[in-house]
Amino acid sequence: xxxxxxxxxxxxxxxxxxxxxxxxxxxxxxxxxxxxxxxxxxxxxxxxxxxxxxxxxxxxxxxxxxxxxxxxxxxxxxxxxxxxxxxxxxxxxxxxxxxxxxxxxxxxxxxxxxxxxxxxxxxxxxxxxxxxxxxxxxxxxxxxxxxxxxxxxxxxxxxxxxxxxxxxxxxxxxxxxxxxxxxxxxxxxxxxxxxxxxxxxxxxxxxxxxxxxxxxxxxxxxxxxxxxxxxxxxxxxxxxxxxxxxxxxxxxxxxxxxxxxxxxxxxxxxxxxxxxxxxxxxxxxxxxxxxxxxxxxxxxxxxxxxx
Amino acid sequence: xxxxxxxxxxxxxxxxxxxxxxxxxxxxxxxxxxxxxxxxxxxxxxxxxxxxxxxxxxxxxxxxxxxxxxxxxxxxxxxxxxxxxxxxxxxxxxxxxxxxxxxxxxxxxxxxxxxxxxxxxxxxxxxxxxxxxxxxxxxxxxxxxxxxxxxxxxxxxxxxxxxxxxxxxxxxxxxxxxxxxxxxxxxxxxxxxxxxxxxxxxxxxxxxxxxxxxxxxxxxxxxxxxxxxxxxxxxxxxxxxxxxxxxxxxxxxxxxxxxxxxxxxxxxxxxxxxxxxxxxxxxxxxxxxxxxxxxxxxxxxxxxxxx
Numbered sequence: 322x323x324x325x326x327x328x329x330x331x332x333x334x335x336x337x338x339x340x341x342x343x344x345x346x347x348x349x350x351x352x353x354x355x356x357x358x359x360x361x362x363x364x365x366x367x368x369x370x371x372x373x374x375x376x377x378x379x380x381x382x383x384x385x386x387x388x389x390x391x392x393x394x395x396x397x398x399x400x401x402x403x404x405x406x407x408x409x410x411x412x413x414x415x416x417x418x419x420x421x422x423x424x425x426x427x428x429x430x431x432x433x434x435x436x437x438x439x440x441x442x443x444x445x446x447x448x449x450x451x452x453x454x455x456x457x458x459x460x461x462x463x464x465x466x467x468x469x470x471x472x473x474x475x476x477x478x479x480x481x482x483x484x485x486x487x488x489x490x491x492x493x494x495x496x497x498x499x500x501x502x503x504x505x506x507x508x509x510x511x512x513x514x515x516x517x518x519x520x521x522x523x524x525x526x527x528x529x530x531x532x533x534x535x536x537x538x539x540x541x542x543x544x545x546x547x548x549x550x551x552x553x554x555x556x557x558x559x560x561x562x563x564x565x566x567x568x569x570x571x572x573x574x575x576x577x578x579x580x581x582x583x584x585x586x587x588x589x590x591x592x593x594x595x596x597x598x599x600x601x602x603x604x605x606x607x608x609x610x611x612x613x614x615x616x617x618x619x620x621x622x623x624x625x626x627x628x
Numbered sequence: 629x630x631x632x633x634x635x636x637x638x639x640x641x642x643x644x645x646x647x648x649x650x651x652x653x654x655x656x657x658x659x660x661x662x663x664x665x666x667x668x669x670x671x672x673x674x675x676x677x678x679x680x681x682x683x684x685x686x687x688x689x690x691x692x693x694x695x696x697x698x699x700x701x702x703x704x705x706x707x708x709x710x711x712x713x714x715x716x717x718x719x720x721x722x723x724x725x726x727x728x729x730x731x732x733x734x735x736x737x738x739x740x741x742x743x744x745x746x747x748x749x750x751x752x753x754x755x756x757x758x759x760x761x762x763x764x765x766x767x768x769x770x771x772x773x774x775x776x777x778x779x780x781x782x783x784x785x786x787x788x789x790x791x792x793x794x795x796x797x798x799x800x801x802x803x804x805x806x807x808x809x810x811x812x813x814x815x816x817x818x819x820x821x822x823x824x825x826x827x828x829x830x831x832x833x834x835x836x837x838x839x840x841x842x843x844x845x846x847x848x849x850x851x852x853x854x855x856x857x858x859x860x861x862x863x864x865x866x867x868x869x870x871x872x873x874x875x876x877x878x879x880x881x882x883x884x885x886x887x888x889x890x891x892x893x894x895x896x897x898x899x900x901x902x903x904x905x906x907x908x909x910x911x912x913x914x915x916x917x918x919x920x921x922x923x924x925x926x927x928x929x930x931x932x933x934x935x
Contacts, residue, residue, distance in 0.1 A: 344651060416917070450728055471924065560865060569731045569732075569734050
């Protein structure tokens, strides 16, 4: 800089001013560039740290990416993995053998049963046999998953105290979201607004199933490995869970925990490689339960045929 | 540059070389910065374009975010929307009334039935009654969804020609992914590798249900509106679809289209606000179908009780 100021006083000052300006501009850009790159680097580190979240320090994380873009000839593990694909033993498939008419009748009955399902928020205090809960979760566990990794864990919360704590976390989140989204809740009657964010059914239902999605799995060597398409796999598992609940005459009103999932995970002492996916309160519906008068789309609105 | 070269020949050459070097370095950084920023800008534009994807130019997109962070007193729509929450008519809930023993028996039978389900890749050419397919999709359509938006569309592809085209797209994607991930496929027997990426069941099955996820919906005023948690909602719907298929004695082997979804969407002439979620081939299983000898996790491995 001093160099340029000195130059300005000399005879060829005009070009030097231009050069100095360019230099200052360049410097600004360089600083901006470095700052931007540093910020993005720190962010990446943060994401990495999160995804690498390990419960116990001795567990090593093996990123699947390490396997990619390598030549098979160089990496013996790839070859071994590749061979494993073919070494899976095939067994006969035990199938239901139904006549067309029987299949049709069953599909009609299944639909009629599912059609009756609604999100119910009024639960009966009638206790639910634990064997029933177990059968329903076992049914959910039959869901297909990418690579048969079964990236799920179902936490059945039955104690009133624990349910109340989870309800508090969810309501807090709901209230924050609603007051932010809807704006100035003081404009409206607080008592009325309460109806929106209040979730009494989370404690009214005898059981609250907290569905955990496993982002990573722990292998036999106590290392964390990746799971694929876990969001899709666990969504399907919850679908089967809901079908099983309905088939057994139980009710639910699935709840998304918004940003309260992390608090709930910690509260239930679940490991860092799990994430709260959904809350599924479970119980028999109250005797005179009511549901919102909503309509489902017709078959014509959801089916397109290409034949 | 010339300026600096000239300077070097002068008496105070050492400092000038340093300055020149710094300038060249700065210039390199500036170019890198500009390139990085431009690339990220173009990418953002691309993402924006995709998410704003509109089928017909006259359709306006109303981002839900416009509603957020506003004071209710200022925005009449918020108040109207808020009132709507309470104006939803409540109707009695029609429920299954089952005795505990009956519920237990049903849950046990449901589980036994679901337990038999496996991903089957060997299909019988036996035709599937279209009424059966319809009942199964109607069952999937009973799934709960965020805001009752039902963000799904089920495309039933039955023509062999169309199925073959979709199979081609998926196999192309699979082959690319495998050759990239596994590396040098020339190292291995091509014929063997074919077993991995080849998807004959996509054409063998009499029907191929292409499950579309609706990122946006079109309202009565022909405008695009957002859907929430559509990934979760449609995952649940596919779960019920799979349960319904199994209950009717049909088989499937759900397939993820990898990056081929966009091509399939275009091929089926589905609008831009839809996205291929999964491919569900549907048919009766082949008489002597086999399945991989995989194990499911036990109840103890997927259930945790908090009581």
